[in-house]
Amino acid sequence: MKLSIQSILIFLSVAVFTTTAYYSVGFFHADEHFQILEFIGIKAGWNTPNDVVWEYHTQIRSSIQPSIAHGLISIFKLFGITDSYTLSFLLREVTGLTLIFALVFFYRNTNHLIQSKKNPQNNNLLKYLYLGFLLLIWYVPYLGVRFSSETWSAIFLIFAMGCFCSQNKTPRTLIITGFFFGISFLFRFQIAFALIGFGIHQLIFGTQKLKTSLSIIGGFLIALLVGIFIDRWFYSEWVFTPWKYLQTFLHPDPTINFGELPWDYYLNRMFHLPTKLIGTLLFLSLTSTLIFKGRSPFIWMILSFILIHTFIGHKEERFLFPIVFFFPLFFVQFFQLLIDYIPKKVALALIYLTTLGILTTSIIGLPILASTSAGLGRNGITHFIHQNYQGRPVNLITMPYSNPYAPWFRGENFYLDKNVSFNYINKFEELDSSRIKKDTVNLFVTTRLFLDTYPRRENIQKLGFKLIQQSVPAYKLKMDNYVREIDDQQVTYLYELKK
Template sequence: MKLTFKKWILFSAAIIFILTAYFSVGYYHADEHYQIIEFAGLKTGMNAPGEMPWEFHAQIRSALLPTLAYWIFEMSSFFQMTDTYLYLFILRLISGFSCLFALVFFFRKSGAFVLFSGSDSFLRTSYFILLLLSWYIPFLSVRFSSETWSAIFLLLGLGFYFEIAKNRSIALVVGILFGLSFLFRFQIAFGLIGVGAYHLICGQQKLRTTLGLLSGFSLVLLAGVLIDRWFYSEWVFTPWNYFWLFFENDVLNQTESSFGTSSGFYYLETLYQLPTHFAGVVILASFIIVLIFRPRNPVTWFVLPFALIHSLIAHKEERFLFPIVFLVPFFILSAFSFLTSTRFKKIFKPIVYGTLFCLFFIHSVGLFYMTPKSAGHGRNEITQYIHTHYGSQKIHLINTPAANPYNPWGSLPTKIYLEKHIQFLQVDNLAGISDSMFKPDYVNLLVLRGYDIDHNYLPGNIDRMGFRLEIQSISKKEQSMNRYVKGFVNAEVIYLYKWERK
């Protein structure tokens, strides 16, 4: 079988997704762990209800994704898999390949909305490359998180929706897919409202297809209620609980978010900063061009209300927009295809091609750095190292405040990562360490943050204390790259030392 260039791209993407799933140990954000893995641990017997985070007791999280994790854990146990890190690698691998399938499907279905009939093969191939191999795509795809799984079913739903006018019978399927996207992450409703408006204003066969969409969506909501009943052991409608809690706190009581607030321009600033300034400008300009000149498509109608409503909410995080960053190539190539089809195409074409080559370079460099990177600040890069090198031994772990990778916030430990024979001792700073703290029959380890090093809390040279650096959660190479994208705070980098007997 002859391998075309696109098949080579797909093959390369599959390899990068596998490598990313392998290296991307841990979680990008706490919710990725505590709201899914620890929830699943309740059913496996790892956790008791009293050990669960507050969201469990408030019953504001759909049990769909934790249930999926539970089933995978049980299946892994059936095949005699006992290693925690293997369990979690399997979750990331399933996420990655599910997302890869959804991206390829979306590419095949969205071409007519992205590219003009006169667009050349280079633009079509560029669209495929950016969809699969933008520097952030593999990293986000392997996250076993609500944002990623919502994006998977959003891509599938939009892909089918592109053909709903030709095949009215798929309306039920589209409704089911949009419903699953909603159950994985309730905030996706902001964008689905926009798709609903597009359907009523611009759609065809409105009555029959609308009934199909609503029927499919309702079936998923009913299934979600049944899953939540099994998980919470009582009847509960988690979407209502979630949005009522938000409405009560933010609207009725106008309570300031305990998680912090940001300006209304937070997402614009993040867009300009995180993908590099050049790529940020290209993305923003592309969206404006599509919004002005090519607005009649469901993707634009989804993204606009989704981004605007999130901008109005006081508490903001870049991960809240993760479900729509998979759609960024749609806007870039839609804009570029439009520019190269105008009467000024002789001017725009070299600009478009040059911009694409610059984007390819940025994404190539980004993939080089992101593929071997652990998730977040790399806390579980540290725990995996301890597990691999010292897991069978008795461990005495000394840590400074907020440096303990097993319990970074001091209230809820990440129980799935805990070693059987490990003890913890927290010190206020390194000046408080004395020889009497070390245990002779244990492996004595020290964990501290970059903050401790930056503020020079070390009593002299750490080597003279008998410590030897084993590993740091984020490599020096990544730290040097971070000055361009500012994706993490160097003060939060974790360093693992081993105490050597003098």
């Protein structure tokens, strides 16, 4: 049986996503762990309310994702799967496969938007590039397997826009669109910034505005109602978490300071983080879409999302993640405009050169991210300890903010191995023979910051500790500068006492 190019791209993406899900141990941002996996522990038994972060007590987080995770983990355990790292891999795998399904669904309902009417003979090229970019641009599998609120919000936003762009819309399709919008909102409330842009677009350009709007709003309200019942189960009382979150946003706790970044932070990140090549293509694509396809709901959603985030002082690159999966649509629409408005040979030359650049970037980036622990790789260290020292007592001597099980003195009970005990020191001078335990595996962990900054690091070698693992391998750390940015001062180094 001869496979089509589309089938090959889908099968390849499944392989890449699965590989990435397996090796991408841990989390990109702390919220991905502490507000989901640790929240589950309240229902599953490994945590009490006193063990989790303050967001649980203020009830400002929708419980839809912890509840889904709790259900999935319960199912996995029925099949005898209890290892924490295997469970988290399966959560990432489910996330990745669900995103692939969403992206293929989105592709099938939106590929008519990138077809050239002036040069239809090039439409197959545009379609193959579109699907390939959607599934396999270097950052997509890495972000696509994150069991985070950003990724799951993106998944349902993709489903929603896939439904909305269907060429055979019915009232039922519009209700489902609204429902998916609502579920996307429950995963991450800030997706409302994109929905505001969508709503404004509908008010200006929408057809059958009242009927369409009522159907979408109806579906959205159904999703909110589902969220209320889920929160009632999780928090054991009736609570409307979006309202609680809004109150906290409008009246923040003065003792909690997240910091503020300049207004152009997101513009800077969008240009640099996906590599300057893709960043340049992104800005050209958004600008051309705004000029030539200004009636597109996507440009209104994306610009609204970015603009409103720009006015909020607390900024993080992950806040952009829910919209990055839409960027390939803008890329290929830009290609289509090139084919339609400039000489064909020049257009195709530019498209081939740009695609070659993206392909080269992805050939470098995909293997790095597919074989590296997430974020700063701290859970790669805990996974290494878990795999190599099971059943043996471990004395983990740790410098401040270096403990991979509790990098901010907040314990990761989900991954905690009972055979590991902690021995905290504040400086290298305290690393002496009194810290060593007999008949125990003695490990020492620190970060690059202490190794570069603090004196007496020679104590590590004098006692007989040898480097056995680091959270980001040296060669990957060097290559990483070309595809993403890492604070190498926070890279973790694990040493073992060799007798």
